[in-house]
Amino acid sequence: KTITSISNPSLLIEDYSINDKDLKISSDNSSFKKAIYIEATGRIIYNNSNNLYKNPIKVLESLIIGDVSNANKLADTYQNIFNGFLNTEVPSDWLDLHKRYLVLLKKFENLYRGTTVFKQDPIKANLLVQMIPDMASAEFKIYQEYLEKEKILGI
Helix, strand or coil: CCHCCCCHHHHHHHCCCCCCCHCCCCCCHHHHHHHHHHHHHHHHHHCCCCCHCCCCCHHHHHHHHCCCCHHHHHHHCCCHHHHHHHCCCCCCCHHHHHHHHHHHHHEEEEHHHHHCCCCCCCHHHHHHHHHHHHHHHHHHHHHHHHHHHHHHHHH
8 A cells, every 4th residue: 555655645644534513613703703713713723832833853763763643742732723623613604724734734643643653653754754745734734824823903
């Protein structure tokens, strides 16, 4: 399975979809509700940020010496942020961005959990590690979208 994924390493991470019924969607799209959403999601990220989240290179350094605990900790961080976002009420006209970020969070969680198998499957772990820059770029773009929404709201 890993060898066939070399041409498309993203196949190594289970595809994840978000159902609207699993979300708290608000029909109130007022600036006030949007500001509450931005503050709540920012607080979720801030409260769950740790040294590994801010510096994922430490996870890779740990993996090199055979320690998978940091990869699991970082996966847990992404899982906690995911759970926080999942339980946050989102204005309906921001639903697409919210869902895209939830999917990305789940992919990051699965990616870091997947790197912990490097002893059993070094090819898979290597391919997953190679995906990190592209996924980090996607996360940065989503952050930019959130910042643009903050600017528009004047927060």
